[in-house]
Amino acid sequence: MKEYFVTIYKGVRSLLKGMKLTGYYFTHPREIKTEEYPDNRATLKMFDRFKGEVVMPHDEKNEHRCTGCQACEIACPNGTIKIITKQEIQPDGKKKKAIDTFVYHLELCTMCNLCVVACPSDAIVMAQTFEHSVYDKKQLKKVLNKPGSKIMEGVE
Amino acid sequence: MNLFLTISFSSIASSLHNWLTKTIGNLTMVQVTEMVLVGLSLLVFLVPLCFVLGYMERKVAAFMQIRLGPNRVGPKGTLQIVADTVKLLFKEGLTPNASDKFLFNLAPIIVVVTSMLVMAPIAFAKDFQLWDLNIGVLYVSSISSIGVIGILMAGWSSYNKYSLLGAMRSGAQIVSYELSVGLAIISIVILTGSLRMSDIVMSQANGWWIFKGHIPVFISFVIFLIASTAEINRAPFDLAEAEQELTAGFHTEYSGMKFAMFLLAEYINLFVVSAIGATLFLGGWMPFHISNWAGFNNVMDYLPSSIWFLGKTFFIIFIIMQFRWSFPRLRVDQLLTLEWKYLLPISMVNVILVTVMAIMGWHF
Numbered sequence: 052m053k054e055y056f057v058t059i060y061k062g063v064r065s066l067l068k069g070m071k072l073t074g075y076y077f078t079h080p081r082e083i084k085t086e087e088y089p090d091n092r093a094t095l096k097m098f099d100r101f102k103g104e105v106v107m108p109h110d111e112k113n114e115h116r117c118t119g120c121q122a123c124e125i126a127c128p129n130g131t132i133k134i135i136t137k138q139e140i141q142p143d144g145k146k147k148k149a150i151d152t153f154v155y156h157l158e159l160c161t162m163c164n165l166c167v168v169a170c171p172s173d174a175i176v177m178a179q180t181f182e183h184s185v186y187d188k189k190q191l192k193k194v195l196n197k198p199g200s201k202i203m204e205g206v207e
Numbered sequence: 208m209n210l211f212l213t214i215s216f217s218s219i220a221s222s223l224h225n226w227l228t229k230t231i232g233n234l235t236m237v238q239v240t241e242m243v244l245v246g247l248s249l250l251v252f253l254v255p256l257c258f259v260l261g262y263m264e265r266k267v268a269a270f271m272q273i274r275l276g277p278n279r280v281g282p283k284g285t286l287q288i289v290a291d292t293v294k295l296l297f298k299e300g301l302t303p304n305a306s307d308k309f310l311f312n313l314a315p316i317i318v319v320v321t322s323m324l325v326m327a328p329i330a331f332a333k334d335f336q337l338w339d340l341n342i343g344v345l346y347v348s349s350i351s352s353i354g355v356i357g358i359l360m361a362g363w364s365s366y367n368k369y370s371l372l373g374a375m376r377s378g379a380q381i382v383s384y385e386l387s388v389g390l391a392i393i394s395i396v397i398l399t400g401s402l403r404m405s406d407i408v409m410s411q412a413n414g415w416w417i418f419k420g421h422i423p424v425f426i427s428f429v430i431f432l433i434a435s436t437a438e439i440n441r442a443p444f445d446l447a448e449a450e451q452e453l454t455a456g457f458h459t460e461y462s463g464m465k466f467a468m469f470l471l472a473e474y475i476n477l478f479v480v481s482a483i484g485a486t487l488f489l490g491g492w493m494p495f496h497i498s499n500w501a502g503f504n505n506v507m508d509y510l511p512s513s514i515w516f517l518g519k520t521f522f523i524i525f526i527i528m529q530f531r532w533s534f535p536r537l538r539v540d541q542l543l544t545l546e547w548k549y550l551l552p553i554s555m556v557n558v559i560l561v562t563v564m565a566i567m568g569w570h571f
Contacts, residue, residue, distance in 0.1 A: 059549065059553075070529055070533045073529055077271050080270065082273050083274065083275055084274070085274050085275040
């Protein structure tokens with residue numbers, strides 16, 4: 052008999068708890084999570100861990116951190132990255148491997164982040180852009196190193 | 208201004224009646240004309256009501272789920288429901304080949320007609336009632352249970368196992384929860400001593416029953432809310448149309464306007480149930496009064512009675528909508544346990560309590 056009333060009490064309490072939460076959300080429109088996307092393009096900011104595409108950051112002297120080690124190319128599960136290297140002659144006469152073109156096929160990329168993890172010199176990062184739609188597949192093939200760029204001092 | 212205040216619904220009705228008698232002459236024809244007018248005004252009231260309720264439901268649902276809801280068609284999405292209606296109008300009203308075609312097409316009509324019939328004894332405002340019959344409450348509870356026949360008809364004639372299962376569930380559910388609704392209503396009938404709707408409203412002139420009747424009436428109000436939510440097949444008691452299990456339950460095979468009629472019936476039922484709850488427990492069109500606060504009471508009297516009635520009704524509608532978006536759906540066995548093990552015994556004991564209270568005159 053006691054158990055009967057205890058179940059009623061517990062049931063009513065948990066139901067009221069649920070109604071309190073929905074009532075709170077109803078009276079606090081500020082909690083609404085919906086993004087009205089095309090309207091808020093100007094102010095929309097994606098969160099830091101969002102993976103939109105692979106980019107290679109360049110500094111103001113047009114220098115990147117890629118040594119051309121091809122670790123990312125090996126790490127990529129579906130052949131998204133293709134690195135073409137060249138031999139550069141240093142001022143002291145030694146030859147050194149450097150990148151010629153860093154080809155990135157966005158149409159093949161699954162944003163798995165393995166290339167960024169594999170990179171020993173933090174040359175590539177994931178960007179927060181996401182509006183990638185184009186009418187021609189060829190436009191999705193991107194060269195990440197900017198023309199005329201070279202490797203940063205001190206990155207081996 | 209003074210003239211405006213003295214015009215009441217009854218004076219409008221009687222002047223219309225006099226005018227009709229003068230112009231038509233034949234009393235039978237006058238009565239027929241008046242019935243047609245009443246039916247038309249009911250329809251004219253119901254369709255915008257369903258639009259409002261549909262919009263309200265979607266917005267309430269959205270806010271409770273931290274969403275925005277419809278906001279593209281019209282200002283703040285208010286015309287969304289019009290767009291949906293136009294879409295339903297253009298759709299093909301398909302009748303499955305293997306179905307019982309007569310019953311299949313009859314079922315939505317029966318469901319809508321029964322839910323509209325229940326509107327008759329509801330007092331919308333002071334002296335504004337379609338039919339103030341002396342067994343109003345009994346009429347409501349008996350007519351509202353006919354609706355299940357339409358649902359069973361729809362499920363049976365669709366020749367679809369989902370429809371049949373949904374209809375059967377709905378039948379079991381409505382038959383069970385009718386008892387609790389009836390007992391909750393009876394507790395008010397005991398206190399009032401009358402089944403007439405206008406008497407019940409007038410008995411609350413010095414305070415609504417939910418305040419006058421202490422805890423027993425509050426308990427019966429809660430039981431009424433729960434059981435009537437079950438009776439109109441709304442979540443968390445929407446086993447009859449449980450989407451995840453039965454696609455759409457008894458109206459799986461319906462499309463176009465026939466489906467829209469089920470939707471219309473659902474919203475009319477929601478309104479009717481809330482209106483009856485407001486009439487019985489929250490004083491119908493009676494304004495909110497606190498005894499001895501003459502100034503406050505006068506201010507409250509200035510609000511028109513229809514506003515009071517609609518406000519209370521929409522308050523209960525909101526609570527029922529909040530039920531829908533707060534609670535998960537019950538299993539069939541849980542549904543029957545809730546009724547037969549909890550609601551029915553509690554409401555039986557409660558009726559005895561209310562009876563004792565009424566005999567001893569313990570209520571205000």
